[in-house]
Amino acid sequence: MNTRRVLVVGIDGVRFDLLPSLHTPHLDEVAAAGFLGRVEIDAVTPTMSGPCWATVVTGVGVAKHGIWGNRFDGNRLDVFPDFTTRLADEQGLRTLAIGGWTPMFLARDGGPLFTAPSRLAYIAPTADTPEAWEECDESVTAEAARLLAAGTDLDAGFVYLGAVDETAHFLGCGPEYRSSVETADRRLGDLLAALRRRPARATEAWTVIVVTDHGHRDEGGHGGRSEAVRTAWIAACGPDIPPGTVPADLRHADVAAHVYCALGIAPDPHWSLDGTPFTPAPTRPPVHCAGGATGGKL
Numbered sequence: 001m002n003t004r005r006v007l008v009v010g011i012d013g014v015r016f017d018l019l020p021s022l023h024t025p026h027l028d029e030v031a032a033a034g035f036l037g038r039v040e041i042d043a044v045t046p047t048m049s050g051p052c053w054a055t056v057v058t059g060v061g062v063a064k065h066g067i068w069g070n071r072f073d074g075n076r077l078d079v080f081p082d083f084t085t086r087l088a089d090e091q092g093l094r095t096l097a098i099g100g101w102t103p104m105f106l107a108r109d110g111g112p113l114f115t116a117p118s119r120l121a122y123i124a125p126t127a128d129t130p131e132a133w134e135e136c137d138e139s140v141t142a143e144a145a146r147l148l149a150a151g152t153d154l155d156a157g158f159v160y161l162g163a164v165d166e167t168a169h170f171l172g173c174g175p176e177y178r179s180s181v182e183t184a185d186r187r188l189g190d191l192l193a194a195l196r197r198r199p200a201r202a203t204e205a206w207t208v209i210v211v212t213d214h215g216h217r218d219e220g221g222h223g224g225r226s227e228a229v230r231t232a233w234i235a236a237c238g239p240d241i242p243p244g245t246v247p248a249d250l251r252h253a254d255v256a257a258h259v260y261c262a263l264g265i266a267p268d269p270h271w272s273l274d275g276t277p278f279t280p281a282p283t284r285p286p287v288h289c290a291g292g293a294t295g296g297k298l
């Protein structure tokens with residue numbers, strides 16, 4: 001039985017430069033058990049949610065997945081699927097994708113990005129407002145935590161939280177935005193706590209990856225190549241990740257590549273992944289994280 005499992009939590013639009021001044025104990029925990037590192041969105045990728053998230057979950061860049069904006073028409077996800085779909089289709093694993101941004105989960109706007117995970121949950125925000133998105137993220141977190149804590153057979157999952165980005169678009173990167181990032185961190189904590197409650201926790205080794213897609217201008221909004229906008233980040237911990245070392249040249253495409261690595265799956269060259277795992281595939285002394293066999297801090 002494969003006891004290795006992966007949870008990826010995507011938080012939309014969280015500025016890297018503001019993190020040190022915010023109260024994010026759960027992200028700090030992941031970083032302390034592994035790393036938190038800066039990601040520069042490459043020059044050919046628009047600093048928009050669609051292209052960046054597509055690169056995160058497929059492990060290939062825009063030239064391959066073909067998602068250049070927030071409409072996903074003309075994409076090549078049939079050739080370059082997201083990891084929840086590929087793992088379910090080709091590896092027979094149980095996967096989950098859950099969140100509230102329409103083109104990720106529904107056949108709208110050229111979507112879905114998550115074509116065929118073994119479990120898919122879409123929870124629509126009731127309105128296009130920061131408040132409605134907070135409610136949406138709360139429901140998404142509760143449902144994801146319920147599935148995780150119940151011991152639902154799950155090898156890899158992606159949870160999407162969108163309220164932070166919505167808040168920046170409406171209100172800029174002021175107090176409301178800071179508060180929204182801290183709320184997203186509390187939701188990350190709920191998901192980590194759910195992992196700890198899994199009935200089979202003692203036999204499972206979880207890798208946890210937390211990632212944002214892009215930053216925001218001070219006044220809110222992204223696109224363009226300013227430092228605040230083109231800077232994203234990845235935090236991760238798990239059995240193959242030694243604490244305290246930030247991988248050099250972190251890229252969004254490395255997330256999917258590391259998901260496969262963490263599950264012990266060597267990518268087929270035909271997948272032509274652009275990303276590489278955070279750490280080389282050869283096993284290192286295990287560092288347990290989020291429900292690992294030794295029941296470490298996370």
Ligand SMILES: [Zn+2]
Pocket residue numbers: 012013048049050165213214
């Ligand atoms: Zn975004």
